[in-house]
Amino acid sequence: LTPAREGERLPTATGSRRRDLTLFALVALALAAGAPRLAVYHRLRVVQVEVERVHADGARERLPTPEGFRRPGSDLDWIERRIEDFMRRKAPADWRAPGSAIEWRVRWSDDSLRLDQVRTLRFREAPP
Amino acid sequence: VSPRAERWLFAPADPQSAALLRIAFAAFVPWCFAMEGLRLTLPAAARALEPLYPALFLTRGWWAAILAACALLALGVRPRASAAALFALCLPLAFVLQGEKSRHVLLVALAAFAFVKSDARLAPFARGPRRAHAGPLWPIRLIQLDLCVLYGVNALAKAHPAYLRGDVLTGFSITRRNILVDLSDGFLHLGPLALPVWLLAAGTVATEAWLAVGWWLPRMRWPTAALGIAFHTGLRWVVAIHMLGATSVFLYLAFLLPFERGAYQASRGGRSSATSAS
Numbered sequence: 001l002t003p004a005r006e007g008e009r010l011p012t013a014t015g016s017r018r019r020d021l022t023l024f025a026l027v028a029l030a031l032a033a034g035a036p037r038l039a040v041y042h043r044l045r046v047v048q049v050e051v052e053r054v055h056a057d058g059a060r061e062r063l064p065t066p067e068g069f070r071r072p073g074s075d076l077d078w079i080e081r082r083i084e085d086f087m088r089r090k091a092p093a094d095w096r097a098p099g100s101a102i103e104w105r106v107r108w109s110d111d112s113l114r115l116d117q118v119r120t121l122r123f124r125e126a127p128p
Numbered sequence: 129v130s131p132r133a134e135r136w137l138f139a140p141a142d143p144q145s146a147a148l149l150r151i152a153f154a155a156f157v158p159w160c161f162a163m164e165g166l167r168l169t170l171p172a173a174a175r176a177l178e179p180l181y182p183a184l185f186l187t188r189g190w191w192a193a194i195l196a197a198c199a200l201l202a203l204g205v206r207p208r209a210s211a212a213a214l215f216a217l218c219l220p221l222a223f224v225l226q227g228e229k230s231r232h233v234l235l236v237a238l239a240a241f242a243f244v245k246s247d248a249r250l251a252p253f254a255r256g257p258r259r260a261h262a263g264p265l266w267p268i269r270l271i272q273l274d275l276c277v278l279y280g281v282n283a284l285a286k287a288h289p290a291y292l293r294g295d296v297l298t299g300f301s302i303t304r305r306n307i308l309v310d311l312s313d314g315f316l317h318l319g320p321l322a323l324p325v326w327l328l329a330a331g332t333v334a335t336e337a338w339l340a341v342g343w344w345l346p347r348m349r350w351p352t353a354a355l356g357i358a359f360h361t362g363l364r365w366v367v368a369i370h371m372l373g374a375t376s377v378f379l380y381l382a383f384l385l386p387f388e389r390g391a392y393q394a395s396r397g398g399r400s401s402a403t404s405a406s
Contacts, residue, residue, distance in 0.1 A: 010135070010138035010139060011245075012138065012263070012264055013243040013244075013263045013264055013267065017138070020137075020266060021129070024137065027236065027240055027270050028270065028273065030239075031236050031273060031274055031277055034236070036281065037229070038229055038278050038282065039281050039282055039285035040229070040282055040369070041291070044296040044303075045299075045303075046302060071302070071303055073304075111288075111295065111296060112295055112299075113295050
């Protein structure tokens with residue numbers, strides 16, 4: 001675009017150049033203020049859930065991670081609540097060996113694949 | 129304001145382009161703001177308004193009002209008032225979490241569009257003299273900036289080592305259900321081809337960065353649009369996202385329609401086209 005020439009009359013939306021500029025600035029500011037919310041990706045939290053049975057003699061046996069925990073999401077508190085709910089209501093009968101315990105390990109890391117942070121939940125069975 | 133900035137903001141906008149964008153808005157808004165399947169999840173700041181949603185904003189009556197405003201906008205009946213009414217009607221729906229990003233983007237564009245003096249041209253009952261212009265370009269500039277900010281913010285958010293290494297995409301494919309391809313081994317498998325994830329990640333950032341700036345080079349607008357459409361088409365195969373892609377592509381119209389045609393004519397022909405309409 002060429003620069004406006006002196007004396008050239010350009011249109012306005014509201015009848016006043018000053019009002020137009022104010023409106024432009026207001027909408028532009030609203031746009032800038034809301035811009036960070038437009039980012040689709042903020043941070044990655046990679047979470048992996050593992051389950052083990054810990055026998056009375058201390059031996060560990062890896063169990064298959066239940067289907068619903070293979071892509072567990074990224075909210076650790078929510079995952080823990082789901083694990084507790086699973087153990088209360090859906091745990092397979094063969095997980096419940098007397099004297100053993102079930103240990104869930106929730107491993108995670110932020111913006112990396114190292115999975116170097118761990119939360120452990122242990123569910124102890126009644127002794128034989 | 130410098131003369132160049134003055135023309136950038138206040139040069140007359142092409143009326144036919146404005147009419148086309150108005151009709152496109154009227155067609156797109158109902159789809160973008162569709163209430164079907166919308167779960168009422170509000171951000172903490174808007175929780176106080178929650179009772180109003182089932183009682184008012186998410187009712188068939190409200191939806192009918194949105195459709196009526198869209199019909200008036202499409203026909204060009206008091207287009208600025210119709211666009212403003214549509215903005216007011218859609219505003220409460222923008223707070224509902226679930227596809228809210230695309231609604232925010234479209235709402236800013238709609239707010240800007242409410243200042244465009246598009247006439248009833250292309251409407252079936254159009255009468256009287258046609259406008260020589262659709263008012264100043266600045267509302268269209270806001271829509272253009274809206275699109276560029278969307279891409280720019282997303283490019284910046286991803287421009288860090290973990291993303292560029294491909295770790296983030298690999299992690300997403302392991303943890304997120306909306307990732308439709310398996311990148312867990314660090315590769316995207318396309319038949320016999322195995323594309324490293326870092327290349328995919330870097331390509332995404334470069335594409336979004338280009339889509340934030342490429343539009344401002346007039347000769348690159350159509351190639352940029354082609355790149356954007358290819359990018360969003362490819363993305364649909366990799367990730368299930370709500371409607372942000374479609375909203376972005378819709379806003380390409382702000383660059384692809386020749387809004388500046390009037391500005392070039394005015395700069396060549398002096399005052400003729402700039403002053404002949406109200």
